[in-house]
Amino acid sequence: MSETTDERAEEVTTPAPKNGxxxxxxxxxxxxxxxxxxxxxxxxxxxxxxxxxxxxxxxxxxxxxxxxxxxxxxxxxxxxxxxxxxxxxxxxxxxxxxxxxxxxxxxxxxxxxxxxxxxxxxxxxxxxxxxxxxxxxxxxxxxxxxxxxxxxxxxxxxxxxxxxxxxxxxxxxxxxxxxxMSNWFLLVTAFGSLFMVAGKRYAEIMLFERTGAKIRSSLKKYSASYLRFVWATSAAILIMSYCLWAFELRATSDNSVWAVVSMVPFVVAVLRYAVDVDGGNAGEPEEIALRDRVLQVLGASWVITLFLSFYF
CATH class of the missing domain: 1.10.357.140 (UbiA prenyltransferase)
Incomplete structure (x- = not known):
């Protein structure tokens, strides 16, 4: 029996791995x-x-x-x-x-x-x-x-x-x-979520336009310009809502000046993340956060200022 025949026989008789x-x-x-x-x-x-x-x-x-x-x-x-x-x-x-x-x-x-x-x-x-x-x-x-x-x-x-x-x-x-939960908290969470979701979809559209990679069927009904409009609008409302909340907190508390200070790293972080969105690189938000060191520093600064505003 030839080597080829032996290989075929072995291929036929070898049992498939069982799902234990x-x-x-x-x-x-x-x-x-x-x-x-x-x-x-x-x-x-x-x-x-x-x-x-x-x-x-x-x-x-x-x-x-x-x-x-x-x-x-x-x-x-x-x-x-x-x-x-x-x-x-x-x-x-x-x-x-x-x-x-x-x-x-x-x-x-x-x-x-x-x-x-x-x-x-x-x-x-x-x-x-x-x-x-x-x-x-x-x-x-x-x-x-x-x-x-x-x-x-x-x-x-x-x-x-x-x-x-x-x-x-x-x-x-x-x-x-x-x-x-305050209205400001809900607004910031809602439009922050929409900002990230629209950014992820925009990244998928950009990947499709650059490489022709297969995309989900719903994305075929979007245009890159429309998704840019959605995440840009979401970012604007997100920043405005957060800033209004920070000013309101400052007006109602004596030690919340740090809430106003937190606006700086928050706004810069949103704009920094928008750079990745605009470049079509925001496929997974967690990957962006782990890769961008500057964004990590901004995020840490924001958390610290928030901590100071509530606990000191």
Missing amino acids: PLRVARGVLKTARPRQWVKNVLVFAAPFFVFSKSTDRVGLLISALIAFVAFSLVASSVYLINDAIDVEADKVHPTKRNRPIAAGIVPVKLAYAAAVVFFAAGLGISFFASPQLAIVLGVYEAVQLAYCLGLKHQPVVDLAIVGSGFLMRSIAGGVAGGIA
Whole structure:
């Protein structure tokens, strides 16, 4: 028998690797995208602003931690459902075909079952903090499911839904601790989220125009000029809202001059980030933050000035 024949026989008889329980479990965990849980630190935003004035700081911190865990589990349930719905499209995608569900490691039915478990666990944990937190998580799940089932293909609506995810994270931290959130806080969070989402979409459009890379279907209905308009408008409202909040805080408190000082690193940081957006390099906000040292310094300066304005 020839060498070629032997190789073919070996190729035919070699069994395909089996999906053992451990491999499947790892696939489910990977599909849950624990790396994305970093986004849920936004639940600590509202507690940060009232922590120094709270009479029950331990309780406030515990409530925020519960909100973080609950939101992480619920968000993971959405990732599992999204990948299960998109499995056929992912199979023919150059990179997404390696996702556990598309690669056949995690069965679709198991992905749906795991999503139910993640959602039920997150919802159950949320009641340890507040029933209102459970309501926020339920609304988040419903909106995200609508996104996965078709709204992600609707221009403008998809931007609003993705941006609302960040807003609801901030609201979740507030309701978990029974915090009354100001209108300025909600405006800054909402338009800051829209600014980053529009910047990410703009980067994808720019990548498509430069390289012809495949993009999501909803982006085909956008133009680069329109997305520039959205993130520029969002940046303007974001800066204006933050500055008005800082001036209001200065007028109502004796030791909040640092709130006004914080406007400097905040505005410069937004404009610095806009440089990356304008260059089409804002595909992932976390990557920009980790790569841009100047932006890191500005962010640290902003956090320090905010800390001084609330705690000194």
